[in-house]
Amino acid sequence: xxxxxxxxxxxxxxxxxxxxxxxxxxxxxxxxxxxxxxxxxxxxxxxxxxxxxxxxxxxxxxxxxxxxxxxxxxxxxxxxxxxxxxxxxxxxxxxxxxxxxxxxxxxxxxxxxxxxxxxxxxxxxxxxxxxxxxxxxxxxxxxxxxxxxxxxxxxxxxxxxxxxxxxxxxxxxxxxxxxxxxxxxxxxxxxxxxxxxxxxxxxxxxxxxxxxxxxxxxxxxxxxxxxxxxxxxxxxxxxxxxxxxxxxxxxxxxxxxxxxxxxxxxxxxxxxxxxxxxxxxxxxxxxxxxxxxxxxxxxxxxxxxxxxxxxxxxxxxxxxxxxxxxxxxxxxxxxxxxxxxxxxx
Amino acid sequence: xxxxxxxxxxxxxxxxxxxxxxxxxxxxxxxxxxxxxxxxxxxxxxxxxxxxxxxxxxxxxxxxxxxxxxxxxxxxxxxxxxxxxxxxxxxxxxxxxxxxxxxxxxxxxxxxxxxxxxxxxxxxxxxxxxxxxxxxxxxxxxxxxxxxxxxxxxxxxxxxxxxxxxxxxxxxxxxxxxxxxxxxxxxxxxxxxxxxxxxxxxxxxxxxxxxxxxxxxxxxxxxxxxxxxxxxxxxxxxxxxxxxxxxxxxxxxxxxxxxxxxxxxxxxxxxxxxxxxxxxxxxxxxxxxxxxxxxxxxxxxxxx
Numbered sequence: 001x002x003x004x005x006x007x008x009x010x011x012x013x014x015x016x017x018x019x020x021x022x023x024x025x026x027x028x029x030x031x032x033x034x035x036x037x038x039x040x041x042x043x044x045x046x047x048x049x050x051x052x053x054x055x056x057x058x059x060x061x062x063x064x065x066x067x068x069x070x071x072x073x074x075x076x077x078x079x080x081x082x083x084x085x086x087x088x089x090x091x092x093x094x095x096x097x098x099x100x101x102x103x104x105x106x107x108x109x110x111x112x113x114x115x116x117x118x119x120x121x122x123x124x125x126x127x128x129x130x131x132x133x134x135x136x137x138x139x140x141x142x143x144x145x146x147x148x149x150x151x152x153x154x155x156x157x158x159x160x161x162x163x164x165x166x167x168x169x170x171x172x173x174x175x176x177x178x179x180x181x182x183x184x185x186x187x188x189x190x191x192x193x194x195x196x197x198x199x200x201x202x203x204x205x206x207x208x209x210x211x212x213x214x215x216x217x218x219x220x221x222x223x224x225x226x227x228x229x230x231x232x233x234x235x236x237x238x239x240x241x242x243x244x245x246x247x248x249x250x251x252x253x254x255x256x257x258x259x260x261x262x263x264x265x266x267x268x269x270x271x272x273x274x275x276x277x278x279x280x281x282x283x284x285x286x287x288x289x290x291x292x293x294x295x296x297x298x299x300x301x302x303x304x305x306x307x308x309x310x311x312x313x314x315x316x317x318x319x320x321x322x323x324x325x326x327x328x329x330x331x332x333x334x335x336x337x338x339x340x341x342x343x344x345x
Numbered sequence: 346x347x348x349x350x351x352x353x354x355x356x357x358x359x360x361x362x363x364x365x366x367x368x369x370x371x372x373x374x375x376x377x378x379x380x381x382x383x384x385x386x387x388x389x390x391x392x393x394x395x396x397x398x399x400x401x402x403x404x405x406x407x408x409x410x411x412x413x414x415x416x417x418x419x420x421x422x423x424x425x426x427x428x429x430x431x432x433x434x435x436x437x438x439x440x441x442x443x444x445x446x447x448x449x450x451x452x453x454x455x456x457x458x459x460x461x462x463x464x465x466x467x468x469x470x471x472x473x474x475x476x477x478x479x480x481x482x483x484x485x486x487x488x489x490x491x492x493x494x495x496x497x498x499x500x501x502x503x504x505x506x507x508x509x510x511x512x513x514x515x516x517x518x519x520x521x522x523x524x525x526x527x528x529x530x531x532x533x534x535x536x537x538x539x540x541x542x543x544x545x546x547x548x549x550x551x552x553x554x555x556x557x558x559x560x561x562x563x564x565x566x567x568x569x570x571x572x573x574x575x576x577x578x579x580x581x582x583x584x585x586x587x588x589x590x591x592x593x594x595x596x597x598x599x600x601x602x603x604x605x606x607x608x609x610x611x612x613x614x615x616x617x618x619x620x621x622x623x624x625x626x627x628x629x630x631x632x633x634x635x636x637x638x639x640x641x642x643x644x645x646x647x648x649x
Contacts, residue, residue: 027612091508091590184369209608237610
């Protein structure tokens with residue numbers, strides 16, 4: 001023990017405690033009194049990270065040129081339904097940019113999004129569409145060309161969890177649609193087909209990006225089912241020498257609904273900013289960015305211009321296959337629904 | 346009988362010493378393991394430590410420096426990264442002092458008081474250790490979420506708890522609560538309260554008894570508890586993930602930011618930030634060893 005007298009030691013200690021307390025109070029108040037620049041929070045799904053990073057970088061100068069303040073657009077990403085759940089639980093996102101309408105519809109009863117959100121923006125409030133393609137290992141060793149090959153070839157298939165990820169749900173519906181269109185429209189056959197498909201799925205990640213990492217980084221599985229943009233991004237980021245794209249003759253049309261979370265925007269005083277931000281997604285500038293990121297632009301002219309990036313593919317809609325997302329959720333994805341029945345092991 | 350026995354044995358100090366040595370040797374042989382046993386157990390534990398702790402830690406640094414020093418340093422130029430570090434420090438700065446106070450109070454109760462429900466208190470202190478961090482996060486969503494118990498009231502009053510700093514701090518406090526209490530309680534119990542009683546008898550008041558007698562006694566275990574608590578507070582992922590909302594520049598702590606970076610294929614930044622947490626772990630290890638050594642010494646001195 002040291003030689004300092006007990007009195008001076010205790011004095012030192014008291015002083016130390018007092019100073020620590022003071023310092024933490026100051027830190028806390030400093031962080032609370034952070035300078036306020038207008039902020040916009042965009043809650044989006046998992047595989048739009050790179051796209052919105054580019055969009056936000058363009059939007060800031062765009063808004064400033066229009067006479068607005070220097071705005072800060074923050075992003076939150078995760079499985080689409082998980083994100084919707086967070087907004088419902090109180091995550092104060094000003095705008096939501098999801099990958100299926102049910103996730104936006106989920107916010108309607110709570111009064112977070114207007115019931116007629118579809119009509120508030122052009123193209124059914126969907127700035128772009130996408131579809132599900134297959135990503136396979138270089139040279140396609142399992143010879144996968146179409147949906148039935150996923151079942152027949154004995155390949156391991158990576159699909160994110162259809163219960164938490166729109167991405168996974170689209171893959172599920174894509175498989176169902178193939179069976180309906182090619183096996184005589186029999187629901188029992190479709191159920192059997194999807195069951196066989198999911199029997200080959202070794203892991204269910206909660207979001208699309210997690211599934212990509214399982215497949216591309218961790219080397220699990222022979223084929224990844226994911227959005228067209230994610231397929232191309234994976235190739236660009238992780239090497240064209242490692243993967244090949246497989247475009248099945250038929251797949252599912254995926255839209256990307258967007259909406260303002262009205263009470264939140266009102267509270268933040270960002271209603272106009274949020275509207276401008278979402279409107280901006282439909283400008284030629286951003287439509288070009290979408291095309292470059294392999295999202296199919298809603299603007300038909302820009303889509304035509306980039307036709308080389310988007311192979312012809314017969315796209316079916318959820319409405320024609322399962323009677324819309326609402327019904328699909330009710331029958332297929334709620335607890336005890338068809339997905340739970342086929343995935344039970 | 347006694348006489349005969351004495352006759353047969355060498356007498357005097359030498360005899361006693363010989364007997365003690367013999368007994369010690371016998372004892373040592375009975376409790377020592379054969380060489381092959383030692384070799385197997387040692388290889389197993391060292392091998393396990395190497396494969397599951399040392400190697401992964403080394404890999405973190407290797408990945409972080411894959412593109413050299415400059416790339417490593419450049420990582421910390423990024424706003425989202427610095428914000429996540431800053432946020433993590435803020436959380437630890439609030440959570441750790443709170444838990445030091447709570448932990449000391451709880452340890453004091455368990456070690457020094459007799460009361461109904463003492464057993465329950467000691468059990469409750471450990472509760473966060475058995476509860477999965479995800480559950481720890483979810484309980485706050487259930488409590489403070491928009492659809493939770495207090496949610497509607499909070500939203501009306503515009504008080505943000507979850508998906509903001511308070512929620513992150515709360516869940517961190519929950520998860521790190523046991524550390525100080527668990528480390529300090531045994532030491533308090535072992536040291537008894539004789540010295541405090543003496544101080545009080547000599548006229549010291551409760552406060553100065555605490556600062557001048559108790560705290561110096563338990564200093565080392567207290568420091569150990571605090572650094573353990575701090576390491577966990579900075580590294581907590583599960584509970585924080587549930588209440589954070591994953592907003593970059595706002596609610597991403599370092600562990601969450603590492604996940605974000607990794608998911609965006611930014612491997613050098615991901616592992617560079619991870620290397621900071623790994624360094625924190627190493628530092629904790631060093632301080633831990635030092636404090637255990639000091640604490641043992643203090644105990645030995647007290648026993649003498």
